Amino acid sequence: MRAAKIGICIFFAVPLVIFGLYGEVDKQPKSLVIAGARLIDGTGSPALDDAIIVITGDRFTAVGPRARVVLPKDAEIIDAKGKTVIPGxxxxxxxxxxxxxxxxxxxxxxxxxxxxxxxxxxxxxxxxxxxxxxxxxxxxxxxxxxxxxxxxxxxxxxxxxxxxxxxxxxxxxxxxxxxxxxxxxxxxxxxxxxxxxxxxxxxxxxxxxxxxxxxxxxxxxxxxxxxxxxxxxxxxxxxxxxxxxxxxxxxxxxxxxxxxxxxxxxxxxxxxxxxxxxxxxxxxxxxxxxxxxxxxxxxxxxxxxxxxxxxxxxxxxxxxxxxxxxxxxxxxxxxxxxxxxxxxxxxxxxxxxxxxxxxxxxxxxxCDASDKIGTIEKGKLADLLVIEGDPLNDIRALRHAQIIIQDGRIIKQ
Ligand SMILES: [Zn+2]
Structure with a gap:
């Protein structure tokens, strides 16, 4: 029992160091838009070209073709033309x-x-x-x-x-x-x-x-x-x-x-x-x-x-x-x-x-978490990857995520 408590304390200490390295992830704008990528949304539906994905807070708040999604005024826009977006x-x-x-x-x-x-x-x-x-x-x-x-x-x-x-x-x-x-x-x-x-x-x-x-x-x-x-x-x-x-x-x-x-x-x-x-x-x-x-x-x-x-x-x-x-x-x-x-x-x-x-x-x-993760759909937690290339042509493209977003936060860009 005592060993377990020590383990818990040390577990908390290490991640604080990691968090320090990534502290800037807190400075996110209110909305983030990934624009122009080919979207594979994880549902198994055909890929959607020139997609708009809007993230507000930790959630996807709009996903669809450019013509149908209204961009929030204060959004930071990431141009992902020529790339592919998939769920985390x-x-x-x-x-x-x-x-x-x-x-x-x-x-x-x-x-x-x-x-x-x-x-x-x-x-x-x-x-x-x-x-x-x-x-x-x-x-x-x-x-x-x-x-x-x-x-x-x-x-x-x-x-x-x-x-x-x-x-x-x-x-x-x-x-x-x-x-x-x-x-x-x-x-x-x-x-x-x-x-x-x-x-x-x-x-x-x-x-x-x-x-x-x-x-x-x-x-x-x-x-x-x-x-x-x-x-x-x-x-x-x-x-x-x-x-x-x-x-x-x-x-x-x-x-x-x-x-x-x-x-x-x-x-x-x-x-x-x-x-x-x-x-x-x-x-x-x-x-x-x-x-x-x-x-x-x-x-x-x-x-x-x-x-x-x-x-x-x-x-x-x-x-x-x-x-x-x-x-x-x-x-x-x-x-x-x-x-x-x-x-x-x-x-x-x-x-x-x-x-x-x-x-x-x-x-x-x-994982019994279909209501939260696994697909890029309105209301789900905003986990996504922006990938160089098209994994539908070569699945090895998944190895090269250029941008990683988890819970609406940019982890890697
Ligand atoms: Zn096992």
Whole structure:
């Protein structure tokens, strides 16, 4: 408990330094207009050329073709002719408090986790990723980060967070004892664990295997009663059919395109259950395993299988979001790997427009924040990127945001 308090204090101190660097963002005019760009609004609608986007305060207040939008008199106008505007990007699966190596795991505590959160969220924002969904952090440092963000104690990507994961005694993510999960056994304990998370301030509920059919049913029912979405890390174990039970229980999102049997895919689509396939991390794990443990053929095959499952999910109409899930040594590849993941969507059959929609509108829905973020529409929080080039011609253009606006504030120009 004491360590947690120290962590909170240090978390507040670091972002103040970052905020100092960006203090000028407060000096914004009343309205800001982005004029003349090609607009991809994130809804999946065709791009609109010569668009006008008006931002007042932290919201979009008018969006449309030049002929139909009246410019406010006192507005600062940014000429974006020849550029493309898209919504702020979202990563639907990160762990922004995790140690970046095995050695760091030995030194891990709440204070250092809070420092990492500040650093990671800042790096992410200046790459154009304006929101991230954190899918586990030690001792709820993620929830602390969310509160600090809301109090504007630092400038960084907007955190939307699960609380502690829920698993059984000795289940997934208990291995290292780093305080990331609640170990619960039996339906009543699972229901209580959901309530505990909601009480602590979780935006979403995360479930990890193993679990029984009854346990996940009870947990999903309780989460939905509190209007919280349930995200499930699922896998396969003989005599346990975790994925099927998650789908049957009405979970909202399956994390990772792995362990999904063919006969379940259409049901996932019909029930409107999302999937965050995390293709890049599986490819990375396949490459590393091939090099260091070539005898582990089954494991390598399973990792590689994710792209095949992705194609089947897409063909069935399952809505998929963009998430990275890089941990430990792989974390040095942030934030570039995020763009790699979007590019993999295109490599595996999505149009660039579909990939952008996945990274914005669909990810906002997975974060349970469709009413606030994900698209450039009147009334939404003003998160956008002005990009050199046209990502509909070359999706790699997303890597080069020239202007980044979050909550109506210019972060980079
Ligand atoms: Zn993860």
């Amino acid at each position: 990007l979202i990563d639907a699966h990160v762990h922004f408090t995790y140690p970046t190596s095995d050695l760091e795991c030995l030194l891990d505590n709440d204070a250092i986790a809070a420092f990492r959160a500040g650093y990671f969220l800042h790096q992410y924002l200046i790459a154009g990723i304006t929101t991230v969904e954190d899918l586990l952090s030690r001792n709820n440092v993620g929830i602390v980060a969310k509160k600090a963000y809301r109090e504007r104690l630092f400038i960084g990507s907007r955190p939307i967070v699960v609380g502690l994961g829920i698993t059984c005694t000795g289940g997934h993510a208990t291995e290292d004892g780093r305080g990331r999960v609640i170990e619960a056994d039996g339906p009543a304990e699972w229901r209580r664990a959901v309530r505990k998370n909601i009480d602590m301030g979780a935006d979403l509920i995360k479930i990890l295997p193993p679990y029984s059919r009854e346990e996940i049913k009870e947990a999903v029912e309780e989460a939905h009663a509190w209007k919280k979405l349930v995200l499930v890390h699922h896998y396969f174990l003989e005599n346990y059919d975790f994925t099927r039970w998650a789908v049957e229980a009405g979970a909202d999102c399956l994390e990772h395109a792995q362990w999904i049997p063919d006969d379940l895919i259409q049901e996932i689509a019909d029930k409107d259950i999302f999937c965050v396939p995390t293709l890049s991390v599986f490819q990375k794990l396949a490459d590393v395993t091939k090099k260091s443990h070539p005898e582990e053929q089954e494991k390598i095959r399973r990792y590689q299988e994710s792209t095949e499952i992705f194609k089947k999910l897409k063909a069935a109409g399952v809505k998929m979001g963009v998430g990275t899930d890089f941990v430990k040594d792989f974390m040095v590849e942030y934030p570039e790997v995020y763009f790699e993941e979007i590019e993999r969507f295109v490599e595996n059959g999505c149009t660039p427009m579909e990939a952008i929609t996945a990274a914005t509108k669909i990810n906002a829905a997975i």
